[in-house]
Amino acid sequence: MRMTVLGATGSIGCSTADVMQRHPDKFSAFALVGHQNDEKMLELANRLHPEWVVMTDAAAAKRLQGKLPSGARLESGMDAAVELSAAAETDMVMAAMVGSAGLPATLSAVRAGKRVGLANKECLVTAGNIFMQAARESGAEVVPVDSEHAAVHQCMQGHDYNSITQVILTASGGPFRQRDPATLHTVTPEEAVAHPNWDMGAKISVDSATMMNKALELIEARWLFDLTPEKLSAVIHPESIVHAMVEYRDGSVLAQLAMPDMRMPIAYAMQAEPRLDSGIAWLDLAKTGSLSFQAVDNERFPAMALVQQVMQGENSLSIAFNAANEVANAAFRQRTIRFTDIVSTVEKVLSQVDNVRVGTLDEVWLYDEQARIMANEVISA
Numbered sequence: 161m162r163m164t165v166l167g168a169t170g171s172i173g174c175s176t177a178d179v180m181q182r183h184p185d186k187f188s189a190f191a192l193v194g195h196q197n198d199e200k201m202l203e204l205a206n207r208l209h210p211e212w213v214v215m216t217d218a219a220a221a222k223r224l225q226g227k228l229p230s231g232a233r234l235e236s237g238m239d240a241a242v243e244l245s246a247a248a249e250t251d252m253v254m255a256a257m258v259g260s261a262g263l264p265a266t267l268s269a270v271r272a273g274k275r276v277g278l279a280n281k282e283c284l285v286t287a288g289n290i291f292m293q294a295a296r297e298s299g300a301e302v303v304p305v306d307s308e309h310a311a312v313h314q315c316m317q318g319h320d321y322n323s324i325t326q327v328i329l330t331a332s333g334g335p336f337r338q339r340d341p342a343t344l345h346t347v348t349p350e351e352a353v354a355h356p357n358w359d360m361g362a363k364i365s366v367d368s369a370t371m372m373n374k375a376l377e378l379i380e381a382r383w384l385f386d387l388t389p390e391k392l393s394a395v396i397h398p399e400s401i402v403h404a405m406v407e408y409r410d411g412s413v414l415a416q417l418a419m420p421d422m423r424m425p426i427a428y429a430m431q432a433e434p435r436l437d438s439g440i441a442w443l444d445l446a447k448t449g450s451l452s453f454q455a456v457d458n459e460r461f462p463a464m465a466l467v468q469q470v471m472q473g474e475n476s477l478s479i480a481f482n483a484a485n486e487v488a489n490a491a492f493r494q495r496t497i498r499f500t501d502i503v504s505t506v507e508k509v510l511s512q513v514d515n516v517r518v519g520t521l522d523e524v525w526l527y528d529e530q531a532r533i534m535a536n537e538v539i540s541a
């Protein structure tokens with residue numbers, strides 16, 4: 161299978177490279193797409209020998225000129241990523257750019273009917289209706305890479321969809337699950353990115369600390385599995401061993417368990433059956449000892465209360481929810497705002513947004529841009 165990896169230089173991209181290298185008989189790199197990290201890209205290109213290397217940032221592409229292994233052609237810009245994602249030579253696209261920047265190339269792959277491993281949850285949060293409609297029309301297979309959604313996917317196999325009563329995503333609770341809420345305003349970016357169980361990129365690590373990540377995942381699950389908000393919930397599970405559960409009408413609850421290592425859901429998305437060796441450690445439950453679960457505290461994690469309002473509304477709200485969060489998350493990492501200002505910024509933006517159905521990509525970008533402007537206004541007020 162020839163792979164195009166969007167966001168190849170990131171955490172998911174590098175884990176994908178690891179799985180590919182374990183199975184050179186099954187996977188080869190057609191195109192690797194990064195943004196600014198030319199050094200990581202050079203290392204990946206030397207390991208995977210892609211036919212194409214794209215840096216969406218022109219300066220980063222320039223830094224790579226003359227350095228790539230023979231046979232690898234270099235391009236820059238998002239248009240090249242969009243084109244290669246739909247190219248006849250691409251069998252599967254791993255969609256692992258971060259943020260709504262990942263939407264054009266991922267949608268291009270979906271429209272071309274590719275198998276798409278979807279890590280970029282922001283695609284579905286901003287344009288779930290457009291994205292899933294495009295998949296239905298082209299016959300593209302969209303396979304979740306987010307560990308929780310990959311778990312749900314596995315728990316649904318061979319079971320009657322109409323018998324599902326509840327889909328429950330687990331959440332680790334991040335690094336501040338037990339921290340005194342009165343001190344959350346003093347949290348530093350370094351503390352927020354230090355996730356207790358998962359090794360992830362900076363943006364999603366901060367999203368995990370605010371639980372904005374779980375909020376975005378609930379919206380993602382809604383589109384991926386075509387579920388009403390009433391059938392979706394989350395529970396805190398600090399050990400991150402159970403990734404999700406699906407409850408059926410007869411009271412049976414199926415869960416998927418694995419060590420917290422993204423190579424498992426990545427390998428599952430790349431080839432579900434027969435299963436691939438993903439390289440993750442074996443789960444030893446006797447060693448784990450106990451698995452615990454707690455209700456989500458919406459006061460500690462206001463993003464989880466906010467997402468209920470977003471899921472009851474139209475998608476203009478989820479576009480704004482995501483865009484305002486991207487702006488506020490970045491502002492916190494740049495030390496412009498406090499940790500507790502992230503969700504309050506999103507809340508203030510949401511209060512200004514009209515609740516309307518957004519049906520085209522142009523409109524998505526319009527609402528996205530509008531929410532970014534509002535978020536910047538809130539931040540600088």
Ligand SMILES: NC(=O)c1ccc[n+]([C@@H]2O[C@H](COP(=O)([O-])OP(=O)(O)OC[C@H]3O[C@@H](n4cnc5c(N)ncnc54)[C@H](OP(=O)(O)O)[C@@H]3O)[C@@H](O)[C@H]2O)c1
Binds near residue numbers: 170281306
């Ligand atoms: N990490 C996880 O465990 C995990 C789990 C579930 C879902 N996800 C989802 O997977 C996606 C990627 O997460 P990650 O943790 O791998 O992030 P990451 O480590 O920060 O990597 C992000 C990737 O996106 C590229 N990128 C950044 N800004 C871009 C832009 N404006 N245009 C094009 N490309 C851009 C980066 O390129 P450069 O580095 O070259 O600049 C990098 O390749 C996110 O949507 C996240 O929510 C991640």
